[in-house]
Amino acid sequence: MCQLLGMNCNVPTDICFSFTGFQARGGLTDHHRDGWGIGFFEGRGVRVFLDPRASIDSPVAELVRQYPIRSLNAIAHIRKATQGEVALENTHPFQRELWGQQWLFAHNGNLAGFAPQLSGRFRPVGSTDSELAFCHLLDALASRHPEAPPCAAQMFEELRTLSAEIGAHGEFNFLLSNGERLFAHCATRLAFIIRQAPFAAAHLADQDVTVDFRELTGAEDRVAVIATVPLTDNEVWQCLPPGTLMSFHHGAVERSAATLAAASAK
Numbered sequence: 001m002c003q004l005l006g007m008n009c010n011v012p013t014d015i016c017f018s019f020t021g022f023q024a025r026g027g028l029t030d031h032h033r034d035g036w037g038i039g040f041f042e043g044r045g046v047r048v049f050l051d052p053r054a055s056i057d058s059p060v061a062e063l064v065r066q067y068p069i070r071s072l073n074a075i076a077h078i079r080k081a082t083q084g085e086v087a088l089e090n091t092h093p094f095q096r097e098l099w100g101q102q103w104l105f106a107h108n109g110n111l112a113g114f115a116p117q118l119s120g121r122f123r124p125v126g127s128t129d130s131e132l133a134f135c136h137l138l139d140a141l142a143s144r145h146p147e148a149p150p151c152a153a154q155m156f157e158e159l160r161t162l163s164a165e166i167g168a169h170g171e172f173n174f175l176l177s178n179g180e181r182l183f184a185h186c187a188t189r190l191a192f193i194i195r196q197a198p199f200a201a202a203h204l205a206d207q208d209v210t211v212d213f214r215e216l217t218g219a220e221d222r223v224a225v226i227a228t229v230p231l232t233d234n235e236v237w238q239c240l241p242p243g244t245l246m247s248f249h250h251g252a253v254e255r256s257a258a259t260l261a262a263a264s265a266k
Helices: 018-022 059-066 129-143 151-165 262-264
Strands: 005-016 036-042 045-051 070-078 093-098 102-106 173-177 182-186 189-197 202-204 208-212 221-225 244-249 251-258
Touching: 005 018, 005 102, 005 173, 005 244, 018 059, 018 070, 018 221, 018 251, 036 102, 045 059, 045 262, 059 129, 070 173, 093 129, 093 151, 102 129, 129 151, 151 244, 151 251, 182 221, 189 251, 221 251
Parallel strands: none
Antiparallel strands: 005 070, 005 221, 036 045, 036 070, 093 102, 102 173, 173 182, 182 244, 189 221, 202 208, 244 251
C-alpha cells in the first residue's frame, strides 16, 4: 500500500525527523518505488516537491530531509502504483485552488469503477483514481458553496459525507489540507501521535535515528503527526478506527467521527 505522512502544528515546525524515517519506506525498508512527494504550507502559499523516482534514491528527497522548512501543515506520500503509470503527473500530493485557498491531497488505496461526472472546474492532469477523487471532492464542495467556504463544522460534515460516497468504490485513506486544518480519513490503516509537553526522546522505526524533543521545542508547542504506519518505535501511537474522519487544528484533534458509510453499517 502507499504510505501517507501528515503534520499539523500550532507553531511552524520542520518535518525533517519524521521525513527521515518516511523516506526509508520508499525502497529501503519497504518496496514502494513508484514516486514520492511532499507539500508544505507557508502562509497562503505551498511549496511542493515531487519525484517519480523512489524516495530512497531521490536527490530531491535528500534535499527535503536536510532542509528544515517550517510549516503549520505538511502532507507527504510514497506511491505504490495501482492506477496510472509511474510519472510525475501521477505523483502525490496533488494541488488545486478553491475559494482562494491552496489545497493539497494524497490518497492511499484503489477506487474500482470510480467515474464521477466533473463540472470542468477541476480536471485531472494525470491518470490516477486519486487525482480524480480529489477533483470530484473539490468539485462537490465548490458546487455546494460557490462563493466562500463553509464554517469548520460544516466543512467537516461535507467531507464526512463525501468520504463515505467516494469510499464506497474501494479503499480511500487520504490526507487533505487547506493550510488551516488537516483532514485524515482512515478506511483501513492510519495512525497518529500528538507530541506536546512534557516532551521526550523519539527513535525512528525505519532508521537508527533518535531526537530529543526537549532540546528542540518550547513548552507550548504541539505537533500532530499522522502516518500509515507509526514512524517511531518508542512512542505510543493511536490507530484511527477504519471508517473514521478526523480533523486536526493547531496540533490537536478538533473533530472525529465515523463516516456515514461506517455508521450505517453498524
